[in-house]
Amino acid sequence: MATVTDAPPLAPTPAPKERPPRKRGRLTPYWLLLPGILWLVVFFALPMVYQASTSVQTGSLEDGYQVTWHFATYWDAVADYWPQFLRSIAYAGTATILCLLLGYPLAYLIAFRAGRWRNLILILVIAPFFTSFLIRTLAWKTILADSGPVVGVLNTLHVLDVTSWLGATAGDRVLATPLAVVCGLTYNFLPFMILPLYTSLERIDGRLHEAAGDLYARPFTTFRKVTFPLSMPGVVSGTLLTFIPASGDYVNADLLGSTDTRMVGNVIQTQFLRILDYPTAAALSFILMAGILAIVTLYIRKSGTEDLV
Amino acid sequence: MGLLRWFKRRLVVIAGLLTLGYLLLPNIVVTVFSFNNPKGRFNYEWQQFSTDAWTDPCGVADLCGSLSLSLQIAAWATLGATVLGTMIAFALVRYRFRARGAVNSLIFLPMAMPEVVMAASLLTLFLNLGAQLGFWTILIAHIMFCLSFVVTAVKARVMSMDPRLEQAAQDLYAGPVQTFLRVTLPIAAPGIAAGALLAFALSFDDFIITNFNAGSTVTFPMFVWGSAQRGTPVQINVIGTAMFLVAVLFVLAGMVISNRRNRQKA
Numbered sequence: 001m002a003t004v005t006d007a008p009p010l011a012p013t014p015a016p017k018e019r020p021p022r023k024r025g026r027l028t029p030y031w032l033l034l035p036g037i038l039w040l041v042v043f044f045a046l047p048m049v050y051q052a053s054t055s056v057q058t059g060s061l062e063d064g065y066q067v068t069w070h071f072a073t074y075w076d077a078v079a080d081y082w083p084q085f086l087r088s089i090a091y092a093g094t095a096t097i098l099c100l101l102l103g104y105p106l107a108y109l110i111a112f113r114a115g116r117w118r119n120l121i122l123i124l125v126i127a128p129f130f131t132s133f134l135i136r137t138l139a140w141k142t143i144l145a146d147s148g149p150v151v152g153v154l155n156t157l158h159v160l161d162v163t164s165w166l167g168a169t170a171g172d173r174v175l176a177t178p179l180a181v182v183c184g185l186t187y188n189f190l191p192f193m194i195l196p197l198y199t200s201l202e203r204i205d206g207r208l209h210e211a212a213g214d215l216y217a218r219p220f221t222t223f224r225k226v227t228f229p230l231s232m233p234g235v236v237s238g239t240l241l242t243f244i245p246a247s248g249d250y251v252n253a254d255l256l257g258s259t260d261t262r263m264v265g266n267v268i269q270t271q272f273l274r275i276l277d278y279p280t281a282a283a284l285s286f287i288l289m290a291g292i293l294a295i296v297t298l299y300i301r302k303s304g305t306e307d308l309v
Numbered sequence: 310m311g312l313l314r315w316f317k318r319r320l321v322v323i324a325g326l327l328t329l330g331y332l333l334l335p336n337i338v339v340t341v342f343s344f345n346n347p348k349g350r351f352n353y354e355w356q357q358f359s360t361d362a363w364t365d366p367c368g369v370a371d372l373c374g375s376l377s378l379s380l381q382i383a384a385w386a387t388l389g390a391t392v393l394g395t396m397i398a399f400a401l402v403r404y405r406f407r408a409r410g411a412v413n414s415l416i417f418l419p420m421a422m423p424e425v426v427m428a429a430s431l432l433t434l435f436l437n438l439g440a441q442l443g444f445w446t447i448l449i450a451h452i453m454f455c456l457s458f459v460v461t462a463v464k465a466r467v468m469s470m471d472p473r474l475e476q477a478a479q480d481l482y483a484g485p486v487q488t489f490l491r492v493t494l495p496i497a498a499p500g501i502a503a504g505a506l507l508a509f510a511l512s513f514d515d516f517i518i519t520n521f522n523a524g525s526t527v528t529f530p531m532f533v534w535g536s537a538q539r540g541t542p543v544q545i546n547v548i549g550t551a552m553f554l555v556a557v558l559f560v561l562a563g564m565v566i567s568n569r570r571n572r573q574k575a
Binding site: 051143 | 321322324325326327328329331332333334335336338339342353354393394396397399400403404406412415416418419421422423424425426427429430431432433434436437449450452453456457460510513514516517520521529530533534537541545546548549550552553555556557560561564
């Protein structure tokens, strides 16, 4: 408080609008940006250029690679791996829809019904982030084990007959089937759906619900006409935050799936780290990126939300 | 009919709690199986109760080494990403300059890109430069992907700040440095802390980008990944449980402190 008492008597302060613009170096924003942006350019943008060039190279690991504008790598990659691409989109899409269906009630509960439990529930949603997601994914092996309770219950209810007929499971097993992979993906990316949903639901003025009730809207009508439309920004960013990482994931397919459930991520990982076929791997990851960008752009246009994150 | 109505009225709460159960189920399994005494190499089936793993968490070769390496990387990555990200956030909120749109997209893109794409492209850069894969390449990668998240977190906080508070400080003859240290920084602190916490969690838990750029260096997630093939020691569950508890306690403590402060102010 010393600064206040030491200060000379205050001159009448001018109204805020008349205040002359503070003198600030014109270059200040650039100095603030420089280190971080340089980091992103060198370690994010530049690598993309390197990868683009790698994808059109030919050669071998021993003799070295040359840029030969060999675009055929792209065609070969699509021809060889289109099932994995389709599978990635199908799994990630299903997981995203499940995340929305499962996440919405919980986000709604935290935003409107939790009362003094709100912070505790929020902590319980975030805290699993700090337990390695690999350990938690491995735990699903125990939960979905052949002799475990989940398989037992599903079998008794004859659910597995239906899912096997649909191709989601195989016989009496859940592990090493698409169902297990989708379950793992849903689980792993669920918090990325809940948090944006909660943020956008929390912003909704509770009086709007009362107004809808006063106008004789039934609870479900209120939800359909008021709550859900107002939560659209959260729905859009939540689905993107779930779908994008899920479509590139290879951990769930590897730990919970089998060779029949391989996704693009698995192929890219194998090509890059085991087979060391860099051009094919680079082409595959570019196709994945382009595909996702296309889907995301289309989706954002359709849902009409521009302000993301 | 009473039961049905009761159920209908609480449908959202029940569905929400079921989802919460789904989220926490693996954590419960991890905790329970940290007290298991498995017979084979894998800790997927319950055998018998034992506290051996808790009394000897470092009893497995390389486990605690990988854990301390991950903590070090996460600490440095948090520091780097938080400093760089806070600077960018301030520049974006406080100044109008030409390349703003381009900077915003460059910040947004890493968050909108599948990790495997970033991981693979970064590896091609390192391979082309002939860089030695290990601690430094992991750290570089982690700072890179944590940066955007820090910027987003800090930006949200700085944007909601009342600029008149800083003007008031300057009216009271505080210099630019004094204003920044005593007014701006304390107000922005919760945003910076949230960004740092997020960076730490992301870096500590990252597997995909590390998998590509670690070479033969083994971080904790890499150790877990390897053990899924070779055999999973119970100690992994002990560390997973401990991390969950530490995280919950930290956040609870933070909330108690901020509650008390708010009450004192009131």
